Amino acid sequence: MRFSQKKDLKILFVGSEAVPFVKVGGLGEVLYSLPKALREIGHDARVFIPSYATIDKNAFPTKYVIEGLAVPNNGKDDLICNVREHTDDNGVISYFLENQEYYEKRGSVYGYDDDAARWALLSRGVLEFVRKYGDWRPDIIVANDWQGGLIPNYAKTDYKDDPTISKIPIVFVIHNIHYQGLFDHRHVSDFDYDDGQSQIPAITDSALLKKNFMRRGIRFADIVNTVSPTYAREITTPEFGELLDPLLQEMRSKLFGILNGINYENYDPKTNPYIEFNYDAKHLEERAKNKIALQQKFNLPKKDVFVAAVVSRLSSQKGLDLIIKSIDHLLANFDFQFIVLGSGSSTYHAHFEKLAAEYPEKIAIHLSFDNVLPHLVFAGADCIFIPSKFEPSGLTQMESMRYGAIPLVRKTGGLADSVEDYNPTEQTGTGFVFEKYDEHAFFGACVRAFETYKYPKFWQGLQKRAMAANFSWEKSAKEYVKLFERALAEISNK
DSSP, rough: OOOOSOOOEEEEEOOBTTTTTTTHHHHHHHHHHHHHHHHHHEEEEEEEEOOOOSOOOOTTTOOEEEEEEEETTTEEEEEEEEEEEOOOOOHHHHHHHOOOIIIOOSSSSSSTTHHHHHHHHHHHHHHHHHOOOOOOOSSSEEEEEEGGTHEEEEHHTTTTOOGGGGGSSSEESSSSOOOOOOTTTTSOOTTOOOOOOSSSTTTTTTGGGOOOOOHHHHHSSSSSEEHHHHHHHHHSSTTTTOOOOHHHHTTTEEEEEEOOOOOOTTTTTTOOOTTSSSTTTOOOOHHHHHHHHHHHTTTTTOOOEEEEESSBBBBBGTTTTHHHHHHHHHHHHHHHHEEEOOOOOHHHHHHHHHHHHHHHTTEEEEOOSSHHHHHHHHHSSSEEEOOSOOSSSSHHHHHHHHHHHHHEEEEEHHHHHHHOOOOOTBBSSSSSEEEESSSSHHHHHHHHHHHHHHHHHHHHHHHHHHOOOEEEEEEEEEHHHHHHHHHHHHTTTO
16 A cells, blocks of 8 residues: 655654564554554654664665764763664655664563663664754654653753754653663662653663663653553552652643554454454354354364453453452353463463363463464454453454454553443443452453343344444544644744
8 A cells, every 4th residue: 555645744753663673562563553554644654763683684675874873972982873774665764773782683672681771772863863864854753662761851951952853842652651661660769769850871871770761751751642541541640650640740731642543454354364254244143153263273162152262461460360360250150161362471371271271171271472363362252351450552452342352341541441331221332341450340240241142132233333443543643643733833832
């Protein structure tokens, strides 16, 4: 698909990962889908990430646009980088910061003792690139998560008098406020506490390891956005703010929330190549065949029974404790099958392995990452459990709804913004929602789902409403444009 030739805004997204070049988590998908959606509505959106060793240089050939880029290092020797450019078949341009020591010699994206230096180099490197590259200059810079938190800090301090950088608003996007730097922000001594206002140490200074990049991003950005409206409100409270709630309350006037979208091309049951029987909302009888295929894939008895599933990173954030506490009682009272797909904490691996051994006819597991299996689960399962403690945006509920797998969620963050609770009287809603984080509330929601499933007409109504919900990136992109225009107006008035 070729993008519109109209270029209203020039937008540069900066992050630690971006599909199709490199993906570790959800951020990589966002930094592909959101710029793509912005281009499709007429804007020139580009991405800037490190040039990792893992990026396939044959699949993504690049050329130098800047060689010998000197990145200042606060009084110490400059760090020398290059910037390379990749242009895809649609003419879309992406940039890569090249530095042998910090990126090319590393086999992984994350997990190094000097990650703080790597993200500080990315932050200052992109600003130097914008200053010195004359062929293209962004109207907006979008910095993402704690890895990009120093971009607004550098811009408003070291570059505050720069004739180029001082005129470019910085939008800082919080994808998950729990991650703030290379330390446990809940256990910081008074001596090591970072108020977010002191000078940033040199990139090569070990003192950088104790700096709170998230706090600094929030403090210095022109606009702070989160990945759902409810999460934007939640993080101003002690329960969800991860000790940054006082700062966020102070900055409330510049705090916003825009719900993430999903890639409708990749999650379309009518055309998806990974599922055995394609279908749409008008042909749900074809969907029923995918349940049999799913049961066969997971070695479960092939029968017409309620199938629930978890498709998730296995961590405490995802509310898995509620499932573990409730599952024996649910199995004792209801006839259903349960599938767990995901990887993560060894504690949860052990729990689900034990359950699968105890209930081999009812519980099946696949405890490793897989790109294809989620599509099979969404196309065949009746219900997806997402009882998260907190969920900034969440994609699983949107993806499952696209396939007609009904989400059962806790009312938090993006889950609250994307799933409407089923009302049996009015026959409205797209899923099952509970509020209190405890196993009794979760159990009650499960009972509602199991009982509703007994009435095919009502269940199909749920499925059709869920499949009709609009979570396209185009919708989100238009909201981002409004935010960018606001940021431009504010900086022009300063």
